[in-house]
Amino acid sequence: MTVDGARVAARIRPRELLSDFLRGEAGATSVHIGCGQGLCGACTVAVDGVPVRACLMLAAQADDCVVQTVASQNALEGFTGAGLTPLQSSFREHHALQCGFCTPGLLVSTAIFLAENPRPARREILEHLNGHLCRCTGYANIVAAIEAVAQ
Amino acid sequence: MTPAAFRYARPDSVAAAVALLGPRAQLLAGGQSFVPLLVRRAARPDLVIDINRIPGLAEIDILPGAIRMGALVRLEQARCSAIVRAELAVLAAALGWVANPVIRRRGTVVGNLVMHAPGAELPAVAMALGAEYLIRTPDGKTETIAAHDPVPAGTMVTHVLWPRRPGAGGFYEVSRREGHVGVVSAAVSCTGDAVHHDIRVGLSGICKTALACNAVAGVLKAAWPAVPAARALAPALRADIAERPLHGDLQAGANYRLAVAPEVIRRAAQSMPAGRG
Numbered sequence: 001m002t003v004d005g006a007r008v009a010a011r012i013r014p015r016e017l018l019s020d021f022l023r024g025e026a027g028a029t030s031v032h033i034g035c036g037q038g039l040c041g042a043c044t045v046a047v048d049g050v051p052v053r054a055c056l057m058l059a060a061q062a063d064d065c066v067v068q069t070v071a072s073q074n075a076l077e078g079f080t081g082a083g084l085t086p087l088q089s090s091f092r093e094h095h096a097l098q099c100g101f102c103t104p105g106l107l108v109s110t111a112i113f114l115a116e117n118p119r120p121a122r123r124e125i126l127e128h129l130n131g132h133l134c135r136c137t138g139y140a141n142i143v144a145a146i147e148a149v150a151q
Numbered sequence: 152m153t154p155a156a157f158r159y160a161r162p163d164s165v166a167a168a169v170a171l172l173g174p175r176a177q178l179l180a181g182g183q184s185f186v187p188l189l190v191r192r193a194a195r196p197d198l199v200i201d202i203n204r205i206p207g208l209a210e211i212d213i214l215p216g217a218i219r220m221g222a223l224v225r226l227e228q229a230r231c232s233a234i235v236r237a238e239l240a241v242l243a244a245a246l247g248w249v250a251n252p253v254i255r256r257r258g259t260v261v262g263n264l265v266m267h268a269p270g271a272e273l274p275a276v277a278m279a280l281g282a283e284y285l286i287r288t289p290d291g292k293t294e295t296i297a298a299h300d301p302v303p304a305g306t307m308v309t310h311v312l313w314p315r316r317p318g319a320g321g322f323y324e325v326s327r328r329e330g331h332v333g334v335v336s337a338a339v340s341c342t343g344d345a346v347h348h349d350i351r352v353g354l355s356g357i358c359k360t361a362l363a364c365n366a367v368a369g370v371l372k373a374a375w376p377a378v379p380a381a382r383a384l385a386p387a388l389r390a391d392i393a394e395r396p397l398h399g400d401l402q403a404g405a406n407y408r409l410a411v412a413p414e415v416i417r418r419a420a421q422s423m424p425a426g427r428g
Contacts, residue, residue: 014159014199017190036152037187044253051253056186058179060159061201109253130330131251 001062003028004071012059018052019043021059022069030070030104034133041132044105045069046076051109070104076111086149087111096145098136106132110146120150154189161201165208165287165309171200172289172305178202180222183250183258184266208309211235217312219285220260227255239313241279241320241340244422245272248322251330261311264298269398270333270356272324274298277311278363279338279353285310299360316351318342321423323415324356327402334403335412337419339368345376352416354388357408358395364416366390371420378420381413388413 001008003026010025019036022028022045034040036055043054046068068076079085084092087107097103106129113120113128120128125146129139162168168178175197179185188194202208208221211232218238220229229235230246249255249263249272263273264282276282282298286306295312302308319341324333335356342349350372352364366387370379388409399405 013156015154015156015189017153017186020153036190038183038254041253050256052257053183053253055190056182056257058159058182058186058199058201060161061179061182061203063161113252128252131253 001064002066004067004069014058014060016059017055018045018047018057018059018062018067019054021062022054022067025059026067028069028071032101032104034101039133040102040105041109042102042105044109044132046072046108046112049112051112068108070107073107073111076108076115078115085111087114087145090145090149091142094141094145094148096137096142097134102132102134106134106142114146114150118150120146122147125150152190154186155192155195157189157196158198159201160198161204163204163206165205165307166291168200168202168205169287169289169305169307171198172307173198174304176200178307180262181225181258182262183254184262184268202307213238213315214312217283217314220311220313222259222261222307222309224260225256226250226258226260226263227252229260230255238315238317239280239320240318241316241322241338242273242276242313244320244322245276245336245338248272248324248333248336250332254330261308264311265302265308267360268332269359269400270324270326270336270402271361272322272333272336272338272355274361275336275338275353275355276322277313277353278355278361279340279351280314280316281351281363282314283312284308285312299363316340316342319423321419321421323419323422325411325415335408335415337412337416339371339416339419339423341375341423348372348375350375352419354391354412354416356403357388357392357397357412359398362391362395364388364391367416371416378417381417384413384416388416 022031032042034042038053038056077085177196208223212219277298321339324336338353350368352368355361397405
């Protein structure tokens with residue numbers, strides 16, 4: 001498979017999860033494993049452009065796929081400048097992260113969310129965040145950060 | 152967490168997938184319910200058969216009497232489908248309650264149905280509408296079974312058939328938290344006008360498997376377009392449950408489920424857009 005633009009080839013066991021493969025074989029340690037059962041959203045990555053819980057997919061299922069983690073955030077947001085992407089800057093400005101554990105998954109899935117729905121209603125942002133647990137911020141700052149980018 | 156060891160197969164046709172089925176084999180579609188079972192080792196198959204690359208199973212088709220969905224139609228794909236919105240309002244309403252947008256992108260309609268967790272959303276819709284499965288047998292035949300019948304061993308559900316139900320649909324559930332599987336889910340579908348109308352009700356989370364509530368539907372029909380109070384629905388619900396054993400688990404006990412169900416049905420009926428029933 002291709003991970004953040006680099007071709008990764010490995011022989012794996014069928015039971016290896018995509019989340020473990022990305023961290024272990026591909027070195028993509030931004031993929032955070034929170035709950036390991038699809039509830040927290042921290043391990044969300046893009047597989048062929050679609051947001052996926054890496055802990056709920058077998059690595060074998062992503063054979064020949066293009067996987068993007070937060071290391072591909074520029075591409076996910078279509079951002080060609082230097083430094084932080086607009087979403088990353090907004091998260092920083094609005095204090096939308098504290099410990100940062102949930103942030104990589106949030107940034108990946110929010111980039112795809114905004115690409116598909118550039119002017120979301122507040123209700124749609126809240127529904128989008130339904131799949132991501134954050135234990136630090138209380139979500140209000142995350143909503144503010146996303147709203148600022150969406151405007 | 153790591154699942155127990157298994158072999159993995161990725162067949163490229165339904166026939167090849169069915170040929171691999173056996174007592175210790177499991178089909179894998181979206182995996183949003185099944186992979187958690189694997190990592191908790193609640194499921195320990197010898198062989199996982201990944202059907203995701205079988206062509207021709209991701210379509211939503213209009214047949215004369217039914218809407219046909221392949222086993223790889225994703226929940227979000229169905230929710231956004233113009234066909235579903237026009238012909239299956241109650242299913243469109245229910246799909247918005249299933250999990251969250253990322254899970255819905257990967258999880259499948261057929262998977263939600265066949266996993267059939269107590270309280271799950273789509274089994275309630277399937278019971279309300281009388282959905283059917285198309286199954287492929289080992290000798291290559293396609294057969295039709297009711298969605299509430301057990302799927303015979305050694306066969307694969309290739310499609311679900313939803314009877315076309317233009318009109319209004321309502322859905323409501325109580326759950327421990329938003330986006331979590333329902334404790335009790337109710338689906339209400341209404342076709343026709345204020346004089347001649349047909350109402351169907353499906354309920355999930357009361358018994359181990361979902362229930363068609365014909366007596367409750369009769370009470371709703373008599374009062375339509377008004378929606379009776381929950382206590383007026385309770386005796387009919389008792390009649391629909393009849394002798395079936397009630398379901399209770401750590402999410403909620405049987406008494407709570409029974410107490411809350413009439414109100415869940417009432418809210419599902421109330422949520423239907425006015426003037427479309």
